[in-house]
Amino acid sequence: MLLARSFVKKTPLVPLNRPFSSSISHKMQIHPLLARSDNWMYLVVDEASNEAAVVDPYDWKKMLGLVKEKGVNVTTLITTHHHDDHSGGNIQFLSNHPQGSSIKAYAGSRSPGTNTVVKDKDEFTFGKNIKVKALHTPCHTQDSICFYLQxxxxKKGVFTGDTLFQGGCGRFFEGTPEEMHKALTYLGTLPEDTIVYNGHEYTPGNAKFALKIEPDNADVKRLAKLAEDNDCTAGLSTIADEKKWNVFMRLDQPAVQKATGATDAVSVMGALRELKNKA
Ligand SMILES: [Zn+2]
Ligand SMILES: [Zn+2]
Structure with a gap:
């Protein structure tokens, strides 16, 4: 894996105190936390109430450690999809958290530990300030939900799980090119300044692939630089950036169509994914 490069070469990989963690606003802080080799979990803190949400707490011990360190009161658990590397820590997190039984645990229909099933456009709040909206984006899995927070x-952020990555998208394990096109188009309707918090650090590989597809795109070069300069790119792009450098959101571009030998969006999406799978 290309990722190994950055994780071996650059240490420490502890992005907790990076300036951007708090830059989303003084009311909503979002802290990425690494699980396994390249999964991103998140702790979202509402400063006004000291309430917090955890997102995909696979490494539940590590997440509980951060919760303790920050001294926040977790009221909400969010799961992006049922794959074990995202949902596999839910039950342990809830059973080892002092107030675990009172935590609202939101997800699509197939994640363990969930007590509140969400569907497209469902809304809920936590803390004093934070509104959350569910966006159903089936394809990587049929229960994939992206959570948009404001x-x-x-200030805005979206947790995209394995649907949208910085410069890429998830594999189509349970879906079709048409569904991924629909999902990414849907995410593209979010406000341009929405910050993207994804499920894996796949940016170096995504940038390398994008450079092959659109070698003359200055924004793709910017993506490659971002990957080179940062071990953690989670939270370092917006929906506007993704539209400029993510080839899976650029199906109408001549260079992307030329690289795939197709012109209609669904065929371009299918061919792109095939090329990326072989890359
Ligand atoms: Zn997954
Ligand atoms: Zn994953």
Missing amino acids: DEQG
Whole structure:
């Protein structure tokens, strides 16, 4: 894996105190936390109430450690999809958290530990300030849900699990090219300044692939630089950036169509995914 490069070469990989962690606003703080070799879990803190949400706490011990360190009160657990590397820590997290039984655990229909099943466009809040909206984006899995968060000041973030990555998208394990096209188009309707928090650090490989497809795209070069300069790119792009450098969101571009030998969006998406799978 290309990823091994950055994780071996650059240490420490502890992005907790990076400036951007708190830059989303002084009311909503989002802390990425590494699980396994390249999974991103998140702790979302509403400063006004000291309430927090955890996202995909696979490494539940590590997440409980961060919760303790920050001294926050977890009221909400969010799971992006049922794959074990995202949902596999839910039950342990809830049973080892002092108030675990009172935590609202939101997910699609197939994740363990879930007590509140969400469907497309469902909304809920946590803390004093944070509004959450579910976006059903089936393809990587049929239960894939992206969670869009907005705080009182209008700062925005989206947890995209394995649907949208910085510069890429997830494999179509349970879906079709048409579904991924629909899912990414749906995410593309979010406000341009929405910050993207994804499920894996796949950015180096995605940038390398994008450079092959669109070698003359200056934004793709910017993506490659981002991957080179940062061990953790989670939270370092917006929906606007993704539209400029993510080839899976650029199916109408001549260079992308030329590389895939197709012109209609669904065929381009299918061919792109095939090329990426072989890359
Ligand atoms: Zn997955
Ligand atoms: Zn995953």
